[in-house]
Amino acid sequence: MINKKILVVDDETTLCDTLRFNLELEGYEVDTAYSAEEALAMDLSVYALVLLDVMMGEISGWQMARIMKGNPRLAGIPIIFCTAKDSEDDMVAGLDLGADDYISKPYSIRNVVARVRSVLRRASSGASVQQAGPGDDNCLITYEGLTLNSALKRCTVDGTEVRLPRKEFEMLWLMLSHRGKIFSREEFLKKIWPEEIVVVERVVDVNITRLRSKLGQYGRMIVTRSGYGYGWQD
Template identity: 55%
Template sequence: MNTNRILVVDDEEDLCEILKFNLENEGYEVDTANSAEEALKLNINSYNLLLLDVMMGEISGFKMASILRKDKKTANIPIVFITAKDTENDTITGFNLGADDYISKPFSIREVISRVKAIIRRTANTTPQDNTEQISFNSLVIDTIKKRASIDGNEVSLTKKEFEILLLLLQNKGRVFSREDILSKIWSDEVYVLDRTIDVNITRLRKKIGDYGKYIVTRLGYGYCFEYE
């Protein structure tokens, strides 16, 4: 049985109940809320995943996600938008808000369950195995609780994906990760992402961490690793 907790937020009560029933059958603990206002009264940071409808009352799913991303306690909780708004601009807006996935209505329950499992599996894989709060290399420090990276005590501004890539490589010094490995661990395997996306994120990450960028080594034909003498 899974111990992961999921919050479903949608103004369609019937849909909430259907999702709740099917996700609970998969072993998840599921709560529902019929508005963002109702959801925000809950202890959001106790959930492992949020399923948010976009088109709700005064506070839309997008607005709720923005609120959560600005709060350190809830900034890194995985979010999946479930919505009838499926234009390219809507999808881009969702991902720019830090969404982990975007499912368009109508959808199959099997599809939702598959994506939920993929995201929870991925986020579990990026959790430090020894539950330490900090991982460091010289003056480069990653705070796994606050989700921040710093060099010489100065915070480095990283996107969520850049942070997770750095964490993955630093946690596994010397291990080479292929692009496919990184995609499966950092991106949901239900989202289509080009290999080039990995290269772009690595390039930006190297620049942001300055002299430490040289330790992110490219192994041609294999992938990337954090390597030092």
């Protein structure tokens, strides 16, 4: 028994029931909510993953994701958007909100189950890192007044904490771990996003832009090499 609890949030009841049935066959414990309002009235902290539609009622999936990511108790819960909004801009917007994956409707149940397994596997791996003590040398990377703590998933700039979504944190950690190396967009996608998930290259550019704006004076250390990619240069 996998014993992971998943919440499916979608205003299409038939789709909710279909996803619940198939995910339960895989050994997951699954609850459903037919609106973001209903979901937000539940204790979301008990779930290992939320499958979330975008276009729903008065509170959209975008809004629900923002609410979750703004709550320290819920911010670490992985979110997969399952939606008919399938443009590149929609996908970028969803991933930029901190979602772990973005699946466009119509989709196959087999594909959804594979994505769920992948995201939960990644989340479990991250949880094992968090158990390491902050005194572990491998948990900290520093550059002058910039510090990353992988155990606490915490970034500080000159003593002030800067909140970074998971993907931004992982990209920054990768660049600081390999100062002087230029990573192509393809390398970022392969290392930060699972290989089986289709993510457009523009997502890398969006996250780099946001990182630069959040890191203050250190943002200028993230350099662009036209035609190649990005990296951290002292």
